[in-house]
Amino acid sequence: xxxxxxxxxxxxxxxxxxxxxxxxxxxxxxxxxxxxxxxxxxxxxxxxxxxxxxxxxxxxxxxxxxxxxxxxxxxxxxxxxxxxxxxxxxxxxxxxxxxxxxxxxxxxxxxxxxxxxxxxxxxxxxxxxxxxxxxxxxxxxxxxxxxxxxxxxxxxxxxxxxxxxxxxxxxxxxxxxxxxxxxxxxxxxxxxxxxxxxxxxxxxxxxxxxxxxxxxxxxxxxxxxxxxxxxxxxxxxxxxxxxxxxxxxxxxxxxxxx
Amino acid sequence: xxxxxxxxxxxxxxxxxxxxxxxxxxxxxxxxxxxxxxxxxxxxxxxxxxxxxxxxxxxxxxxxxxxxxxxxxxxxxxxxxxxxxxxxxxxxxxxxxxxxxxxxxxxxxxxxxxxxxxxxxxxxxxxxxxxxxxxxxxxxxxxxxxxxxxxxxxxxxxxxxxxxxxxxxxxxxxxxxxxxxxxxxxxxxxxxxxxxxxxxxxxxxxxxxxxxxxxxxxxxxxxxxxxxxxxxxxxxxxxxxxxxxxxxxxxxxxxxxxxxxxxxxxxxxxxxxxxxxxxxxxxxxxxxxxxxxxxxxxxxxxxxxxxxxxxxxxxxxxxxxxxx
Numbered sequence: 001x002x003x004x005x006x007x008x009x010x011x012x013x014x015x016x017x018x019x020x021x022x023x024x025x026x027x028x029x030x031x032x033x034x035x036x037x038x039x040x041x042x043x044x045x046x047x048x049x050x051x052x053x054x055x056x057x058x059x060x061x062x063x064x065x066x067x068x069x070x071x072x073x074x075x076x077x078x079x080x081x082x083x084x085x086x087x088x089x090x091x092x093x094x095x096x097x098x099x100x101x102x103x104x105x106x107x108x109x110x111x112x113x114x115x116x117x118x119x120x121x122x123x124x125x126x127x128x129x130x131x132x133x134x135x136x137x138x139x140x141x142x143x144x145x146x147x148x149x150x151x152x153x154x155x156x157x158x159x160x161x162x163x164x165x166x167x168x169x170x171x172x173x174x175x176x177x178x179x180x181x182x183x184x185x186x187x188x189x190x191x192x193x194x195x196x197x198x199x200x201x202x203x204x205x206x207x208x209x210x211x212x213x214x215x216x217x218x219x220x221x222x223x224x225x226x227x228x229x230x231x232x233x234x235x236x237x238x239x240x241x242x243x244x245x246x247x248x249x250x251x252x253x254x255x256x257x258x
Numbered sequence: 259x260x261x262x263x264x265x266x267x268x269x270x271x272x273x274x275x276x277x278x279x280x281x282x283x284x285x286x287x288x289x290x291x292x293x294x295x296x297x298x299x300x301x302x303x304x305x306x307x308x309x310x311x312x313x314x315x316x317x318x319x320x321x322x323x324x325x326x327x328x329x330x331x332x333x334x335x336x337x338x339x340x341x342x343x344x345x346x347x348x349x350x351x352x353x354x355x356x357x358x359x360x361x362x363x364x365x366x367x368x369x370x371x372x373x374x375x376x377x378x379x380x381x382x383x384x385x386x387x388x389x390x391x392x393x394x395x396x397x398x399x400x401x402x403x404x405x406x407x408x409x410x411x412x413x414x415x416x417x418x419x420x421x422x423x424x425x426x427x428x429x430x431x432x433x434x435x436x437x438x439x440x441x442x443x444x445x446x447x448x449x450x451x452x453x454x455x456x457x458x459x460x461x462x463x464x465x466x467x468x469x470x471x472x473x474x475x476x477x478x479x480x481x482x483x484x485x486x487x488x489x490x491x492x493x494x495x496x497x498x499x500x501x502x503x504x505x506x507x508x509x510x511x512x513x514x515x516x517x518x519x520x521x522x523x524x525x526x527x528x529x530x531x532x533x534x535x536x537x538x539x540x541x542x543x544x545x546x547x548x549x550x551x552x553x554x555x556x557x558x559x560x561x562x563x564x565x566x567x568x569x570x571x572x573x574x575x576x577x578x579x580x581x582x
Contacts, residue, residue: 023405023408025408025409025411025412026408070374071374074370074371074373074374075370077347077366077367077370078366079365079366079367081350082350083347083348083350083366085411085414088348088411089408089411091344091347091348091370092344092348092404092407092408092411094370094374095341095344095373095377095404095407096401096404096405096408098374098377098400099397099400099401099403099404100401102381102393102396102397102400103397103398103400103401106390106393106394106396106397107394107397109390111385111388111390111393112385114381114384114385114393115381115382115385117381118378118379118381118382118385119378119382121374121375121377121378122288122375122378122379122382124374125290125293125371125372125374125375125378126288126289126290126293126375127290128367128371129290129292129293129368129371129372129375130290130292131367132292132364132365132367132368133290133291133292135291
């Protein structure tokens with residue numbers, strides 16, 4: 001599968017999600033469903049890599065994307081009071097998308113996946129709630145929090161469909177992307193929930209920056225190892241390293257042998 | 259007091275409802291202390307547990323098995339709870355049932371996570387049931403309830419909306435979940451199709467009546483009785499049945515128009531409440547509620563006579579007459 005086909009499949013998944021959650025008012029007055037490209041890439045990675053891919057898996061993958069969109073909508077709800085109409089509808093958009101995910105899986109009689117995704121949503125909600133708790137988290141715990149938030153839904157999909165061998169690469173990559181975003185935010189002087197959590201134990205922004213840079217360095221190396229473990233073809237490696245992961249490895253020569 | 263009276267009506271179900279209460283507590287148990295606190299905060303605010311009650315009562319028309327019925331009753335109540343937490347963010351409500359809302363006790367984000375967590379628990383639980391039909395009904399209900407909420411926001415501050423707009427909204431907002439509670443209870447208990455359909459319609463009509471009474475009480479009950487400021491619906495821009503009838507009086511219409519979507523004083527709020535309360539609108543709205551009640555009772559006539567039908571009838575009458 002070449003780069004263009006991969007991109008077009010990702011776009012087609014985005015369109016499928018849009019169609020599935022179409023609702024006139026929400027379409028007009030909210031941002032609409034949003035799923036990070038990297039998450040879509042990893043949802044479709046088994047397909048890209050030539051794994052057997054049934055219609056049931058395709059639907060299942062779409063529902064995972066819808067749940068990501070649902071949780072993203074709820075992350076966009078601000079603390080303003082009174083809440084604006086757009087924000088009110090954003091609350092409902094998240095709930096509506098959740099209903100759609102359940103309906104799609106119920107229609108396909110894939111109740112197992114409903115259960116797995118529900119469990120993953122619980123884990124994500126619990127970790128997000130920890131942003132608002134007073135308990136101090138060590139950096140390792142913060143990493144676990146970030147990992148669950150980024151990957152629990154995808155893991156549910158992998159486990160359900162026997163794609164566990166991609167788990168490590170997916171987790172490392174999504175964490176890498178998250179830390180890259182956090183580092184950018186830190187440099188801009190923005191303080192995200194995750195950075196606040198890190199500041200509990202790392203105190204100063206210089207220490208946080210150092211920690212993030214170190215973790216990115218380590219994750220970058222781990223990703224390269226995992227890519228080889230997953231036996232991805234050249235095109236897929238290329239897209240992953242040069243498009244999906246905003247990359248410091250871009251200078252690294254890639255041969256046809258990998 | 260009113261809740262006590264209601265609970266007396268279904269005292270036969272006390273052991274089962276206690277079991278469901280325990281299950282609800284277990285269901286919201288979380289690794290996160292914060293989510294645990296927020297969910298329990300909501301759970302302990304009480305509530306009429308109308309949905310579980312209807313699941314259980316509907317179950318009496320088939321093979322009554324509490325172990326099976328609770329698998330539907332608990333998720334339905336959890337879905338209702340999750341929607342309340344999010345509604346309070348949407349409506350910027352400080353108080354529900356006389357207690358601070360999750361969003362006011364913590365913040366909007368915590369309320370969002372709490373709602374997501376509770377809804378996910380509901381879905382996690384409902385997957386213990388394999389029947390595709392049950393999932394089909396419940397998932398459609400969930401989406402329709404959301405659509406109702408979206409329509410409610412579209413209709414906010416629209417003083418010129420029609421009666422049909424209002425009825426369409428409350429159908430989705432309230433009646434469907436109660437209707438599904440009855441239908442799912444029946445299906446889990448393995449009743450025949452006709453019985454399930456009558457119970458579904460009974461739940462729908464009762465739900466409509468229940469919501470209209472709720473909307474009336476927003477003007478006729480006191481702040482204390484409501485556990486929130488009287489007239490909250492109007493303040494939040496929700497145009498309910500008493501307003502739809504009251505607006506036909508040109509003077510009241512003008513007063514409503516002038517104060518809608520304005521930051522009004524408490525004094526003004528109480529004046530509006532008094533105006534609606536003393537108008538003929540309340541009686542007219544009550545009549546609509548009674549019509550739905552009659553329809554609900556008619557559905558019961560098709561069902562076998564017995565204690566469950568009797569209790570449903572009592573609950574229907576109570577809902578029609580409740581004071582808050």
